[in-house]
Amino acid sequence: MKKILFLIMVIVAGFTMFSSCERDDICPEETPTTPLMILRFYDASDTSLIKPVSGLRVVGLNDDDTELEPAFTPAASDSIALPLRVFQNTTRFIFIKDYVAATDTAPEQGNRDTLTFNYMTQEVFLNRACGFIANYNLDNTAGVVIIDDGDNWISDTLIENDGLINNQNAAHVRIFH
Numbered sequence: 001m002k003k004i005l006f007l008i009m010v011i012v013a014g015f016t017m018f019s020s021c022e023r024d025d026i027c028p029e030e031t032p033t034t035p036l037m038i039l040r041f042y043d044a045s046d047t048s049l050i051k052p053v054s055g056l057r058v059v060g061l062n063d064d065d066t067e068l069e070p071a072f073t074p075a076a077s078d079s080i081a082l083p084l085r086v087f088q089n090t091t092r093f094i095f096i097k098d099y100v101a102a103t104d105t106a107p108e109q110g111n112r113d114t115l116t117f118n119y120m121t122q123e124v125f126l127n128r129a130c131g132f133i134a135n136y137n138l139d140n141t142a143g144v145v146i147i148d149d150g151d152n153w154i155s156d157t158l159i160e161n162d163g164l165i166n167n168q169n170a171a172h173v174r175i176f177h
Contacts, residue, residue, distance in 0.1 A: 034083075040078065042177075050078050052077045054097065073099070113147070135165060
């Protein structure tokens with residue numbers, strides 16, 4: 001009788017232990033993440049033509065105008081994908097055309113234009129395993145501001161899709177040069 005009672009207690013304890021375990025929540029790899037902002041470069045004289053930027057380099061800026069490292073030098077420069085700051089409503093980048101790195105005998109070269117992107121952030125809850133992602137909505141009136149330095153190579157911008165940045169399948173901003 002003691003053996004049967006002991007066996008029943010072990011079985012009940014085993015069921016209690018295994019039923020109280022939580023299942024592992026693993027976020028699937030194909031789950032969408034916070035999207036990058038897609039910029040596409042166009043010819044300013046014929047706004048329907050895509051026009052690559054020669055020697056493009058992009059550098060992020062902090063609130064105090066210090067440049068963030070590492071800078072981004074895309075392989076193909078007719079479109080690029082850039083991250084926006086999640087906990088801010090503005091992100092600034094320096095776009096350098098015809099970039100040449102500094103050497104021992106020469107300083108950095110290239111035409112630098114600074115663009116400010118103004119947006120609202122919307123947090124979206126995916127599920128318990130994956131948590132939150134951020135989507136963005138560029139301000140349609142002042143979503144992209146070109147800082148005029150007297151020698152701008154970027155002539156204008158156009159916000160696509162009403163400024164909504166919720167995927168990486170299409171361009172969000174057109175840059176004309």
